Amino acid sequence: MSVQQRRKYDPDFKRNAVLLSEEPGKAVTEIADNLGISRDLLYRWRREYRARENYSFSGNGRESLTPQEQKVRDLEKRLRDAEMERDILKKAMAIFSRTPK
Incomplete structure (x- = not known):
């Protein structure tokens, strides 16, 4: 039995992934597969970015x-x-x- 280690993504990666996913003509599933992340994770990042834009993705569980x-x-x-x-x-x-x- 192996324990999967939680992956961490820096705020710039998250922001760029969200901006890529909002471009017309690209499917969220396709972008998530290309970036090596789950579709659900990308949707969650999109929700957070829409809610707080510049203050999203502060990191380490701290709220900006x-x-x-x-x-x-x-x-x-x-x-x-x-x-x-x-x-x-x-x-x-x-x-x-x-x-x-």
Whole structure:
């Protein structure tokens, strides 16, 4: 029993494969066979490219974000941190404002 190793493709290869597949007169199956990849993989790359164009194929499971998406993500993190600090301060205030028995 042999274990197949997962193949990795660089973003330029993926982008070029997608652009080739979108040319008129070429079948996706034919292009996939010529490139040595599966037809389903090429269709998946096409979906990703259509959804995110310049931000597609970031690699290593990392999502490429537009500058606006990155800003939103940073602001959400700052908000979570501020809410956590507020909650800690509320608990501390409750502890220190108790009257001793």
